[in-house]
Amino acid sequence: MFFNRDGCISWLNPALERMLGLTADQLVGQSREQFPFTSHRGLFKESGLMHLFGSGVEQERWLQCTVVTPPATDPDMYQVKFFQDITELVQLQEENQRLNQQVQELAITDELTGLANRQALTRALNSQVARSRRYQNPLTLAVIQLADRDGAGAIPDEVILAVSRYLRDRLRWVDMIARWEESQFIIILPETSLQQGHDLMDKMLASFSELALPAPHTTGSLALQFGLAEWRKGQDARLLMKQAFANLAENGAGDGPA
Known part of the structure; x- marks a missing residue:
C-alpha cells in the first residue's frame, strides 16, 4: 500500500484488497482524519501488529505491518507499507495459551470434584505454615473422612461429588479444601485456632444429614469423621498434617497421610 505526502492512500494491490475485504475504490484517496472504516483505522498506524475486526469472528484479521520510506522522487509513493496476514499464527498462539491454561488448571485440580488436588494442597499448606511461622498467626488443618x-x-463418585460440594459451600472464602484420597478431604483453615476449627467442624457435621444425595444413597448410611491439628512453633507442613491424621485416627478413622 502506498501513501502520498498528505497521508492519503494512493495505491494498493489486489492481494491487500482481498485481505482487507475492501476495494481500491473505497480506500484510495482516504486519509486518517476522514477514514470511514472504523475497524481498519490501523492501516494508518506505523509498523507493528494491526488488528482488524468485523461483525463476526471470521472477519477478524491480524496483520504485521512493515513501513518503508522510498527515495523522495514520487509524491504519490511517499511511504510504502507491506502487510502480512498472520491471523492463523495469532489464533494458534491464542489456542496454545488456552490449552496451557487448561493444563495448569488440571495440574492443580481434582478431576472429579474440581477441588484442589494433592499438589495444590501441599503448595498452599507450605505457604500458610511459612506465614504462621513468620507472623505467629493461628493455623488449623482439618482432615475429613467420608465413611460408609x-x-x-x-x-x-456421584456421592463423593455431592459431599465435596457440601463441604466447599460451608467454608469461608479464606479456607482451602482439597481432595486427598478417594473419600478423604483436607481443609486449610488460616487465622483459625483449634477451638474455632472444632466449632466449624461440629457445625458442618450437624447439618450433614440435610444433604440430598442422588438415589438410592442417603446420608443415613454415611458418616463424616474429622481430625484437627493446630500449627505449633517448630512444626513444618508435614508434621502438621501428620498430627491431623493422628487425631483422625484417634476419632476412629484414617491411617495417616500416604
Whole structure:
C-alpha cells in the first residue's frame, strides 16, 4: 500500500484488497482524519501488529505491518507499507495459551470434584505454615473422612461429588479444601485456632444429614469423621498434617497421610 505526502492512500494491490475485504475504490484517496472504516483505522498506524475486526469472528484479521520510506522522487509513493496476514499464527498462539491454561488448571485440580488436588494442597499448606511461622498467626488443618457405615465398599463418585460440594459451600472464602484420597478431604483453615476449627467442624457435621444425595444413597448410611491439628512453633507442613491424621485416627478413622 502506498501513501502520498498528505497521508492519503494512493495505491494498493489486489492481494491487500482481498485481505482487507475492501476495494481500491473505497480506500484510495482516504486519509486518517476522514477514514470511514472504523475497524481498519490501523492501516494508518506505523509498523507493528494491526488488528482488524468485523461483525463476526471470521472477519477478524491480524496483520504485521512493515513501513518503508522510498527515495523522495514520487509524491504519490511517499511511504510504502507491506502487510502480512498472520491471523492463523495469532489464533494458534491464542489456542496454545488456552490449552496451557487448561493444563495448569488440571495440574492443580481434582478431576472429579474440581477441588484442589494433592499438589495444590501441599503448595498452599507450605505457604500458610511459612506465614504462621513468620507472623505467629493461628493455623488449623482439618482432615475429613467420608465413611460408609454399611461397609458396602467404595463410595460412588456421584456421592463423593455431592459431599465435596457440601463441604466447599460451608467454608469461608479464606479456607482451602482439597481432595486427598478417594473419600478423604483436607481443609486449610488460616487465622483459625483449634477451638474455632472444632466449632466449624461440629457445625458442618450437624447439618450433614440435610444433604440430598442422588438415589438410592442417603446420608443415613454415611458418616463424616474429622481430625484437627493446630500449627505449633517448630512444626513444618508435614508434621502438621501428620498430627491431623493422628487425631483422625484417634476419632476412629484414617491411617495417616500416604
